[in-house]
Amino acid sequence: xxxxxxxxxxxxxxxxxxxxxxxxxxxxxxxxxxxxxxxxxxxxxxxxxxxxxxxxxxxxxxxxxxxxxxxxxxxxxxxxxxxxxxxxxxxxxx
Amino acid sequence: xxxxxxxxxxxxxxxxxxxxxxxxxxxxxxxxxxxxxxxxxxxxxxxxxxxxxxxxxxxxxxxxxxxxxxxxxxxxxxxxxxxxxxxxxxxxxxxxxxxxxxxxxxxxxxxxxxxxxxxxxxxxxxxxxxxxxxxxxxxxxxxxxxxxxxxxxxxxxxxxxxxxxxxxxxxxxxxxxxxxxxxxxxxxxxxxxxxxxxxxxxxxxxxxxxxxxxxxxxxxxxxxxxxxxxxxxxxxxxxxxxxxxxxxxxxxxxxxxxxx
Numbered sequence: 001x002x003x004x005x006x007x008x009x010x011x012x013x014x015x016x017x018x019x020x021x022x023x024x025x026x027x028x029x030x031x032x033x034x035x036x037x038x039x040x041x042x043x044x045x046x047x048x049x050x051x052x053x054x055x056x057x058x059x060x061x062x063x064x065x066x067x068x069x070x071x072x073x074x075x076x077x078x079x080x081x082x083x084x085x086x087x088x089x090x091x092x093x094x
Numbered sequence: 095x096x097x098x099x100x101x102x103x104x105x106x107x108x109x110x111x112x113x114x115x116x117x118x119x120x121x122x123x124x125x126x127x128x129x130x131x132x133x134x135x136x137x138x139x140x141x142x143x144x145x146x147x148x149x150x151x152x153x154x155x156x157x158x159x160x161x162x163x164x165x166x167x168x169x170x171x172x173x174x175x176x177x178x179x180x181x182x183x184x185x186x187x188x189x190x191x192x193x194x195x196x197x198x199x200x201x202x203x204x205x206x207x208x209x210x211x212x213x214x215x216x217x218x219x220x221x222x223x224x225x226x227x228x229x230x231x232x233x234x235x236x237x238x239x240x241x242x243x244x245x246x247x248x249x250x251x252x253x254x255x256x257x258x259x260x261x262x263x264x265x266x267x268x269x270x271x272x273x274x275x276x277x278x279x280x281x282x283x284x285x286x287x288x289x290x291x292x293x294x295x296x297x298x299x300x301x302x303x304x305x306x307x308x309x310x311x312x313x314x315x316x317x318x319x320x321x322x323x324x325x326x327x328x329x330x331x332x333x334x335x336x337x338x339x340x341x342x343x344x345x346x347x348x349x350x351x352x353x354x
Contacts, residue, residue, distance in 0.1 A: 005137070026139050029250075036243055037139040040146050 007056040008034040010041075012048035020052050028053075105289045109282045110223070111166050112185060113292055115175070116327055117229075118158030119186035122176055123335070124207060125151030126342050127194055136197050143243065147204070150236040157229045177346035181335045188326040189272040191335045195265065198251050198258065202265035205244040209304050210276045210297065212241040217293030226291060245308050252312025259313065266309070267317050274322025276301070 005027040011020035023042050028034035034053040042048070062070060074080070128148035135141035159172035170178075189207055194200045215237055218230035251258040277298040279287070286292035309316050325331065345352060 027137065028139065032246070036246070037143065039239075040143040041139055044142075044146060 005029050008038070008053045009056050009059060010034075010038040011052040011054075012038075012042055013050040014048060015046070020050065023047075025056060105223075105291055106285060107165055107167070109285050110291060111162055112282050113286050114158050114162035114165060114226075115185040116187075118155045118162055118172075118175070119184045120190045120207075120211075121151040121158065122155040122342075123184070123186040123338055124190035124204075125149070125155060126338055127190065127192075128200070128204075130194055131200065140197070144200075147240055147243075150233075150240070154229070154233045154236070157232065161225055161229065173346075177343045181331050181339055182329045184326075184329060184331065184335060184339070186326055186331075186335075187272070187275055188323055188332055189269065189275065191326075191332060191338055192269060192272060193334055195268075196261060198261040199265035199268070201244055201247045201251065202262060203269055204240070205248045205308065206269055206273050206305070208237065208241040208244045209301055209308075210273075212237050213297045213300050213304070214293055217297065220290075221292070222290035248308060248314075249312045252309070252314040262312065263314050266314055270317040271321060271323050275324040275326055278322075278324050278327070280327050 006029075007025055008028055008031075009025050010023050012023045013020045026034065026037050026041055028037045031053060035051055038051045038053055043051070125148045128144050128151065131141065131144045132148070133141065135144055155176065156172055159175045162175060163170055163172050187207070189203060192203055194203075212234070215230045215234040218226055219234065221227040221230065248262065252262040253259070254262075283292060287294050306316060323332075
């Protein structure tokens with residue numbers, strides 16, 4: 001039966017604010033049941049205060065075969081990390 | 095605990111004990127029934143959802159039976175009450191001991207119970223016994239979700255395929271004669287209602303409205319009011335409870351006092 005239901009990706013925002021994080025996926029016939037199922041499957045241990053679900057088929061992903069052209073060029077650009085500045089003491093923690 | 099002391103003097107302890115057993119035994123037996131689905135539900139998500147509901151009920155049982163133990167004052171713990179009483183001493187609604195049947199029947203039973211449970215706990219929030227009101231407060235949040243979920247699924251399956259519709263109608267017809275018991279007031283209820291500890295029987299009108307609205311949305315036909323089974327509140331049970339207890343109580347009966 002579950003094989004007939006579409007797959008949904010689940011994002012949960014934890015107790016301490018911050019952003020919604022991807023926690024996993026599940027099957028459900030529609031958005032409302034996906035939210036209920038996500039509540040039952042992924043928030044059993046008090047993990048969340050907010051749930052997002054999105055149809056897995058609506059997620060556009062980068063192609064694994066493009067990994068080289070997409071990501072390797074940034075390997076050699078260490079100057080993009082802001083680690084070459086002297087931060088004045090009075091700025092404090094950044 | 096101030097108001098609790100007052101209550102103990104105004105309501106017969108034995109009557110209050112009976113009421114607490116009714117609440118705790120219904121959640122215990124239904125929780126056990128739902129736990130029978132663990133690993134067998136038609137989809138992983140439903141399996142976990144049913145197990146969650148079962149655990150909510152077991153948690154509520156712990157609260158009701160702990161208070162029952164305290165009110166009884168005979169040194170029987172909540173565990174003793176759950177594991178060492180015989181069927182004749184259980185006060186659960188007959189509806190809760192009905193066999194699971196198929197998934198649709200389990201959901202129909204759940205909906206019919208949740209509709210009552212939700213209203214009952216809502217009324218108990220205003221109980222004159224602060225301990226009862228506190229349990230109702232905690233349980234009502236869980237039950238608000240139970241009723242949302244079971245109502246939604248009854249509508250989806252009732253108004254689903256020809257197959258699911260037929261199964262839901264059959265489940266409804268089969269379980270309907272076990273719903274009347276929820277609104278029967280035994281003699282002992284009168285004292286509790288008078289003292290404001292238990293909800294009045296007038297929950298029936300609200301229950302009828304909630305159920306009628308849901309069944310209509312689910313395209314299911316409400317059965318005619320006919321004979322209603324009762325007796326659970328007095329310890330007169332169907333043959334099914336014995337099998338439930340045999341499984342539920344096996345460990346403590348075979349190995350008395352065995353700790354987890």
